[in-house]
Amino acid sequence: MLCAAGAVAVFSSAPVQAGPRLDSIMQAKVLRVGTPGDYRPFAMKADGKYAGHDIDVIEAMAKEMGVKVQYVDTTWPKLMSDLQENKFDVAVGGITRNVARISKVQMLPGYAPFGKVALVRAADKDKFTTPEALNQASVRVIKNPGGTNEAYVLQNMQTAQIATHDKNAEIPALIAEGKGDVMITETYEALHYSKADPRLHAAYLDKPLTPVNQLGFMLPADDADYSRVMQFTWDVLALRGVLQQESQKWLK
Numbered sequence: 001m002l003c004a005a006g007a008v009a010v011f012s013s014a015p016v017q018a019g020p021r022l023d024s025i026m027q028a029k030v031l032r033v034g035t036p037g038d039y040r041p042f043a044m045k046a047d048g049k050y051a052g053h054d055i056d057v058i059e060a061m062a063k064e065m066g067v068k069v070q071y072v073d074t075t076w077p078k079l080m081s082d083l084q085e086n087k088f089d090v091a092v093g094g095i096t097r098n099v100a101r102i103s104k105v106q107m108l109p110g111y112a113p114f115g116k117v118a119l120v121r122a123a124d125k126d127k128f129t130t131p132e133a134l135n136q137a138s139v140r141v142i143k144n145p146g147g148t149n150e151a152y153v154l155q156n157m158q159t160a161q162i163a164t165h166d167k168n169a170e171i172p173a174l175i176a177e178g179k180g181d182v183m184i185t186e187t188y189e190a191l192h193y194s195k196a197d198p199r200l201h202a203a204y205l206d207k208p209l210t211p212v213n214q215l216g217f218m219l220p221a222d223d224a225d226y227s228r229v230m231q232f233t234w235d236v237l238a239l240r241g242v243l244q245q246e247s248q249k250w251l252k
């Protein structure tokens, strides 16, 4: 800008302040990552250790930001409230992107397209070929609480016998052992368990029960600087092929 004769140009030397969340992450050099840690192959906690697609990706994002990951336990019923109560800076572990969530918080770009499917015993393979076959009084469905599996069951399987089991990662074995007949889940979890246990079959893979959707990491939308950094680190991992490598490694 040109100054009129005699006017003094004023230059500001004040540093650009990062938002409070980004500031505290960068100062502590710690990114707090919440996960239920019960959804294979995205995030699984076993013997105090975390593994899975989302774990590798968030570790790579943290490395790009120059910070360490600190994991925080959460559950599907408390995922949103824990995030809003600032118990962690980002949630991962197989979280569906949907309008209800994106109305309240931010979600990073989608990955791992999936639909709802069903995990059933291999012996029952021919019983479960139409959506109607799931909603029968003879069918015993075991659901985990708090997520979109539960929402699907409550909306679409009202005639079936419904039981709730808090530990999601135990449900496939309960189905295999005949303690229930159906677990409603998503494409990659059904694929994972049906490959790991020959007693199990992933039904509806070719014609999922719901339209295709994607998963995404969930962040509070309270600091625009933090949001931009998270979006940038995601984009840079995409550019370098890291996201593609992680998909190939975990989502088979």
Ligand SMILES: O=C(O)C(=O)C[C@]1(C(=O)O)C=C[C@@H](O)C=C1
Binding pocket: 038, 039, 076, 094, 095, 096, 097, 144, 145, 146, 147, 148, 149, 150, 168, 184, 185, 186, 189
């Ligand atoms: O709520 C979600 O976003 C999920 O995708 C999580 C959810 C669920 O729907 O309960 C999906 C599959 C797993 O079996 C466990 C959790």
